[in-house]
Amino acid sequence: MxxxxxxxxxxxxxxxxxxxxxxxxxxxxxxxxxxxxxxxxxxxxxxxxxxxxxxAHVTTLKLSADPGGALRFNKSRLSAKAGKIKLVLTNPSSSGMPHAIAIQGHGSGKVVQPGGTSTLTTTLKRGTYTFICPVPGHAAAGMKGTLTVR
Ligand SMILES: [Cu+2]
Missing domain, CATH: 1.20.5 (Single alpha-helices involved in coiled-coils or other helix-helix interfaces)
Structure with a gap:
């Protein structure tokens, strides 16, 4: 049933x-x-x-560490439109030391040995930011610059 x-x-x-x-x-x-x-x-x-x-709004900004081994980037100023921004740092094989790209307060790419590429993708509003190499001592020695987001 x-x-x-x-x-x-x-x-x-x-x-x-x-x-x-x-x-x-x-x-x-x-x-x-x-x-x-x-x-x-x-x-x-x-x-x-x-x-x-x-x-289309992903702005890719390329820069490189000094190929001669100085503690600086090849650019001290970068600019981009507000939105998604990708920073691509080339660490030349002749630099002789590890480097990375970071934006103060907005993340860091990984530290890469000479010959490597450090990448950081982040979303930024309008403003002025400081990009640095986060390897200890590098930013203090001058490995930094200004990123202007418009
Ligand atoms: Cu560095």
Whole structure:
């Protein structure tokens, strides 16, 4: 007695689910393909624009450590638009010592040996920031500069 209603219930439920899923799937495919085109066209455009602009907004700034072994970067000033900023520091193989790139208060790339590249990606608002080499003593010796975010 209990099995029958249960089975019937299960069949009924699965039938329902199938019917629901089937009809809503095909229904929404048909309906919302049409309405999608009209409705989510702006949304899709916005998403596409956001994706494009977010990747376009990643400002990559390249700099390098002094190839002659001095405790300085080859640039003391950098500037970028507000948003996602990627700093790429090349540590020339002739530098003879480890270096890294960091922005005070906004993270640090990893310390890399000569021949390596230290990368830091962060999101910055407008303002003035100090980029440094976080290896102890390097910034104090002059391995730093100013990053202006506009
Ligand atoms: Cu350094």
């Amino acid at each position: 209990t099995r029958l209603p249960l089975a019937a219930l299960l069949i009924g439920v699965s039938g329902f689910v199938a019917a629901c899923g089937g009809s809503s799937a095909s229904g929404s495919t048909t309906t919302s393909t049409g309405s999608n085109a009209a409705y989510s066209a702006p949304a899709a455009t916005a998403t596409a624009a956001a994706a494009t602009s977010s990747s």
